[in-house]
Amino acid sequence: MHVAIIGGASTIGSTVAYTLASADPTFEITLVDKAEEPAWAHAVDVTHSVFHTVDAPVDGETAGSLGTVRAVGADEIGDLDPQPDLAVFTAAAPRPDDATDTDAREAELEANRGIVDDVAEQLRSIDPIPILVMTNPIDRITYRLWRRLEWPRGHFLGYSLSETARTAHRIGELRDVDPETVYCPVMGEHGNGIVPIFSKLRIDGEPATLSADERADVREYVREIPFEIAKRRGAAETSRWVTSAGTSRLIRTIADGGSGDTGTPVCLSTPVDGEYGLSEGCLSVPVTLSADGADEILEWDLADDERERLAAAHERIRSDLQL
Structure with a gap:
């Protein structure tokens, strides 16, 4: 490739x-x-x-x-x-x-x-x-x-997989488990409008729930940690290690023909056209991958607050589009 x-x-x-x-x-x-x-x-x-x-x-x-x-x-x-x-x-x-x-x-x-x-x-x-x-x-x-x-x-x-890694890390800290056992996809905006999909949270393969305070903690951590890294290391450095590792993982998946055969989706920002009732703009949604990129956008059954947060993130993104 x-x-x-x-x-x-x-x-x-x-x-x-x-x-x-x-x-x-x-x-x-x-x-x-x-x-x-x-x-x-x-x-x-x-x-x-x-x-x-x-x-x-x-x-x-x-x-x-x-x-x-x-x-x-x-x-x-x-x-x-x-x-x-x-x-x-x-x-x-x-x-x-x-x-x-x-x-x-x-x-x-x-x-x-x-x-x-x-x-x-x-x-x-x-x-x-x-x-x-x-x-x-x-x-x-x-x-x-x-x-x-x-x-x-x-x-x-x-690219938005760094949020997934950060979400897993914080949930691991809160629940005293290895982050690598945590599955919690992140939709929405790459920035303030992140939408961790707690309704799909799995820890060691088993469904898990977080309290309202824990969910708020995770959202705040994922929003703030990249800027904390930049403050301590310098703005020019950015979060390059997690970003490059996630990018390499995506490229290798695409090079292997994608994730369609396994049915394992990843959340990436791609143009929406009616999915989740949203049109115009890009935001992170679950997709299966093929050699050509996003093969299919999956429409998950989201909790009400997750759907509301997703719509709010979409509106934030659309408000900035100047073409």
Whole structure:
């Protein structure tokens, strides 16, 4: 599989490249960035890391199956041969040092609209492919990119799996269980309007419930922890480790043909067209994946308050759409 990371010289882009190459060194990875020198440096460094990933030295047959990591300029994506099978959109304007609270989302939207339009112009020269959007604010950027390209909506996937990991972590703390035993999907907005679906909560495979206070605690934790990380580590760093791990997991699922055969959905931001009574805009909804992106949006039977929160998140997102 050939993955193009648009904004590959960025903190997130380069970390995704490293994580993906470490998880599966057979991937072809191209870092696409106007900052060609840093992109080249990341590509070479990740290439060297594969030596240890595969426990080199290996035999010639194994070596022949490994992919490559390279870098190209921002205007060269249409000339890539072969064409990418999937693109990761991480291109973004530099974050100011004080972008460490929820107010940063509005500034990010204003700064990144033009970048979306420039990248869309470059992507028009290739055939439609799945695009995993990681540029904030993710729901708004995903929608704008879809409207600019007018490719099938299932190709557009806004990344939101970090919320799922954070939700599981906090529930694990509250219930004194391993977070890896917790299943609680998260719908809604990537930001203040997260909607953990507590009605589907499972701990070690068994249905579980949380009190109203516990549910409020989880929502607050998931909303605030990325900004707390940014305050302590610096806005430019962001939550790159959980983000790159989740992204790598999604890409490998798509590369394997998707999740449709297993029926296991993931919640990702994709354009809605009547699902849950919502139209226009993008927000995280449960989807099954295929090699082409979102194969199907599943309409779960939600609790009343979950449906109300989802509608409120949708309205927040729609209010910011300027096309």
